[in-house]
Amino acid sequence: MPEYLLPILLFLLACAALTVGMLTAGTLLGPKRTSPVKEMPYESGMDPLHDARRRFDVRFYLVAIAFVLFDVELLFLYPWAVANRNPEGLKEFFAGSEAAWHAQLLVFGEVMAFLLLLALGLVYAWRKGVFRWR
């Protein structure tokens, strides 16, 4: 593992230790009392009728699918956004000639076309009523 990642690992361990430590402290120091009513789900005083995990609205699935689609597309844009500002590799590849600029512009155009397609996809989902909550 590269050395510069070590602080992150340590930090993650410290966070987990802090969280678990707080829970343990609560378990050790708190009282222990229970009663049948306390064991019931809290539903504003009504006796719960059935298990809570039942079917739910299909629109949640639609939103989740739309999210996965758009989020994955967005992830493609991060490398481009970084590389577009740091064109050293391109310049090296084209040995400092004008072609490096042209290649960069071509990729820029492609990314814009990609974004337009993404926007079209959004319009399609919109027209299909995916985002309609009523």
Next chain:
Amino acid sequence: MFLETILKFEVPIKIGVMLGGVMTAAAYFVLLERRMAAWIQDRVGPNRVGIPLTKIRLFGLGQPLADGLKFIMKEEFTPSHVDKQMFRLAPIVILTAALAVFAVIPFGSVIPSLVDGEPIELVVAPGIDVGLIYIFALSSIAVYGVILGGWASNNKYSFLGGLRSSAQLIAYELPLGLGILGVVAATGSLNLQQIIQHQANSGLWFAFAQPLGFVVFVTAAFAESARLPFDLPECEQELIGGYHTEYSGMKLLLFLIAEFLHLVTAAFLIVMLFLGGWHFWLITGSDNDIGWFTALIRVTVLCVKIFFVVAFFMLVRWSWPRFRFDQLMSLAWKVMLPLGIFNFMAVAFIDQIGRLFIVPLFSDEAFGEIAASWMMVVPSALVFVAALFVVAKMHPHVADNRPHRSFSPGIDSQL
């Protein structure tokens, strides 16, 4: 000798400072929020708790400590109808993820080297080039905590709250990412320190260079940290407590701290991405070769900015009504996402034009970059005004926007 020992323990010390600072900040922001709520509602608020066994009150500064102590002494109760492992796992997951984000968030600029050599960077893990992706990945884990809690509770309020909350969190993650993308496209880095450095060098904060992205990002940050007007995950009046209805004692405290940490993270990100981080014109300078005094000023500037952003969050909380769920989803998908895509395209275009036509006009390339970024403020402002105009035209203000059941399947005329 002593200084060298400190250097050896640099990382543990930084971790201690960061965790301690963040936890204390979260505790005292709760007090600030309560005092602010009291101020807005014309009450006094918690001002009693000071030093125990004396009559010294200290404006209620002892309140967070007393609250913490109370939470520790409460019963650690797990009801029998829940999925026990998931039920215990949920708060651990959500708080660990909320804390771990701070590994790559700088809490200042640099301090001069103690012995000799490089100045010490005030961030737990310096030089992580994918810092923003790391933050993004960990903040997505919050959704898991919410779903786990809501599902494991086996309670209808928790279940509905968890579903709603996850739908909201994932819907607003897209505008959040698009807001960040604009900044990344303009700086070419995913490292928060370099993004701040970029703003310090040009003296132009991204809030002015990309006003539309700023608005999109702040709105999404409000929703991601589940603050009013987007606090539908909890909405006490409708869902009792949302996904943490069944939680009590220390587990509830972990959820509440995680929520406040999301607010603090959002404030940090807003300040660092769009409000210049530790930079302020004329008083902080921009290079890393600084003395103790400037280092201190930079940390102070950062803290003051974060304080103001958090105060803004709280002011909004107590002055806006809550959105309805369909309004929330329409805002995310029909306003913020198109605006985010439009903003990113506009930023990329403006940036590219600046580097094609304006930078070559200057002999010094670094100066040309700065001049280009300043000249691009005007088109960015035009983009902002145009976007606001289009949104206002597309969503006319109507008095009756109650949801109605549509009986015709297929496409609504209103969509």
